[in-house]
Amino acid sequence: RPHSLPRHVGVHTMLPLLLLLLPAAHGIAQLGYRPALTTEPLLGGVTTGSTFVVDQPRCVFNDYGNAVIWLVVALDQAASSFNNTERPGSSETAFQRFPDPVRAYMTLNATLGSYPCPKPEGEIAVLRVGSETSCTEDVTRPTCNGPLPVPGPYRVKFLALEGSVPVAETAWSVPITLRTAKPFSSTSTAGSGHSADMIAITTILSILFAILLAGLVAMLFWGSDSCGGSSTFSKPESVTVRRYNTHHVYDQPAARL
Amino acid sequence: MAKSDDCIHILQGLLVFGNVVIGMCGIALTAECIYFVSNPHGLYPLLKATENGDINAAAWIGIFVGLALFALSILGIIGVIKASRTLLLVYIILMLITFAFEMASCITAATHRDSLTPELFLKQMLDRYQKSEPANNSDSEVTKAWDELMLQNHCCGVTGPSDWQEYQSAFRLTHSDADYPWPRTCCVLDTQGLPVSLDGCKLGVPGYYNSNGCYDAISGPVNTHAWGVAWFGFAILCWIFCVLLGTMFYWSGIEY
Numbered sequence: 001r002p003h004s005l006p007r008h009v010g011v012h013t014m015l016p017l018l019l020l021l022l023p024a025a026h027g028i029a030q031l032g033y034r035p036a037l038t039t040e041p042l043l044g045g046v047t048t049g050s051t052f053v054v055d056q057p058r059c060v061f062n063d064y065g066n067a068v069i070w071l072v073v074a075l076d077q078a079a080s081s082f083n084n085t086e087r088p089g090s091s092e093t094a095f096q097r098f099p100d101p102v103r104a105y106m107t108l109n110a111t112l113g114s115y116p117c118p119k120p121e122g123e124i125a126v127l128r129v130g131s132e133t134s135c136t137e138d139v140t141r142p143t144c145n146g147p148l149p150v151p152g153p154y155r156v157k158f159l160a161l162e163g164s165v166p167v168a169e170t171a172w173s174v175p176i177t178l179r180t181a182k183p184f185s186s187t188s189t190a191g192s193g194h195s196a197d198m199i200a201i202t203t204i205l206s207i208l209f210a211i212l213l214a215g216l217v218a219m220l221f222w223g224s225d226s227c228g229g230s231s232t233f234s235k236p237e238s239v240t241v242r243r244y245n246t247h248h249v250y251d252q253p254a255a256r257l
Numbered sequence: 258m259a260k261s262d263d264c265i266h267i268l269q270g271l272l273v274f275g276n277v278v279i280g281m282c283g284i285a286l287t288a289e290c291i292y293f294v295s296n297p298h299g300l301y302p303l304l305k306a307t308e309n310g311d312i313n314a315a316a317w318i319g320i321f322v323g324l325a326l327f328a329l330s331i332l333g334i335i336g337v338i339k340a341s342r343t344l345l346l347v348y349i350i351l352m353l354i355t356f357a358f359e360m361a362s363c364i365t366a367a368t369h370r371d372s373l374t375p376e377l378f379l380k381q382m383l384d385r386y387q388k389s390e391p392a393n394n395s396d397s398e399v400t401k402a403w404d405e406l407m408l409q410n411h412c413c414g415v416t417g418p419s420d421w422q423e424y425q426s427a428f429r430l431t432h433s434d435a436d437y438p439w440p441r442t443c444c445v446l447d448t449q450g451l452p453v454s455l456d457g458c459k460l461g462v463p464g465y466y467n468s469n470g471c472y473d474a475i476s477g478p479v480n481t482h483a484w485g486v487a488w489f490g491f492a493i494l495c496w497i498f499c500v501l502l503g504t505m506f507y508w509s510g511i512e513y
Binding site: 043209 | 349350353356357360363364367368370371379380383418419422423424425426429433434435436438456459460461462463466468484487488491494495498501502505508509
């Protein structure tokens with residue numbers, strides 16, 4: 001006997017039809033692109049204390065010329081629970097209420113025209129998340145690209161909306177953590193010992209000075225008679241008679257012989 | 258006698274020659290120290306703000322020691338030629354005093370040089386650069402000196418612009434991280450003094466900001482200064498040591 005009873009024929013043909021319709025109704029294309037921090041060119045400020053820089057999604061949303069591409073910035077734990085039907089600019093996605101109670105906000109909206117494909121050579125195509133400082137407190141600008149208040153970690157993705165209907169999204173990025181400034185510890189400013197040069201100078205000069213002082217003392221107390229004899233000499237101008245051996249002195253030893 | 262005459266004359270000649278060299282070295286030392294004191298690289302405010310003594314003191318002592326050496330060398334030459342015991346005794350004692358001063362100057366210069374580590378300048382920069390309420394005049398001087406240094410040498414921070422990111426600073430208290438990841442003087446500036454590309458500078462695009470640190474620009478002249486005073490002084494002192502020993506020997510041989 002067939003499993004399906006004639007009475008349930010309608011249900012069993014309806015179900016596959018319903019299943020076919022569901023994806024069409026929530027037809028968000030899952031694009032394989034994953035947003036990432038910019039690595040080309042290597043930027044000095046790719047992550048700072050309150051901003052980070054991601055590549056623009058070039059050649060990713062080519063099929064969605066009519067859509068507005070938004071950047072969704074979420075706290076790492078809130079990424080998986082983000083609902084794509086959230087509307088940008090509402091209080092549930094307002095930057096000013098991030099990170100509490102809002103756990104993910106939407107900003108940096110652009111159309112496909114802002115991301116021309118392919119990227120011209122030499123052009124730096126980046127998005128700096130956190131660069132707008134003028135609207136951080138302005139609740140009339142809920143899509144403000146304001147500086148991030150906590151170091152994170154954050155995850156971002158791009159979401160294309162046609163009107164208010166999400167049509168395509170990229171994957172979530174890997175968690176991005178910002179830099180934290182630590183207080184400068186002054187333990188390392190203490191002198192890390194003395195260099196060999198300074199020790200050598202000090203030692204050698206001290207020894208030389210000690211020798212000189214010893215020489216001065218020796219000179220003053222013993223100088224008058226120590227170097228007598230052959231090394232004694234007299235002042236030039238006071239010399240009237242030089243010491244010399246007399247003929248008489250030479251004669252005597254010769255006489256003894 | 259002829260032999261000892263020759264010895265005497267040789268000794269006199271050597272001593273005169275030694276004193277001539279001391280005189281010339283004294284002048285050279287004075288000139289060198291005047292050059293350092295005149296602050297050619299604009300680093301004096303930074304060095305003054307480090308509380309570890311003053312490398313300038315060594316240079317000031319060097320100026321006076323150099324002049325003293327010149328004067329004493331003339332006294333020495335006269336004393337040797339006239340073989341006068343009093344003159345030479347005065348010469349020896351004054352020369353020993355000068356030796357002591359120059360020794361102090363050399364050791365100060367060498368010790369102070371050792372204390373000028375990158376960490377010292379980093380702490381000073383983080384604490385004082387662009388401090389919002391300058392506690393005293395030296396804070397604003399430190400800011401001006403750092404700005405001059407970064408502008409002229411196209412450098413940023415002590416080890417690099419990341420100094421401003423890694424550590425808390427007085428600068429960070431008044432300048433938000435998003436607008437000023439690092440000071441504007443770290444950006445490549447055009448002839449008007451404005452950043453060529455402010456966005457490029459804030460992003461850290463190579464070519465639009467100075468990515469190298471200023472420590473080399475500081476340590477180069479400071480090293481020259483310190484070693485110029487310390488090692489030249491040391492060389493002069495060694496020479497003086499020999500001349501003084503010879504003079505003492507000569508003095509002890511002079512008759513009353």
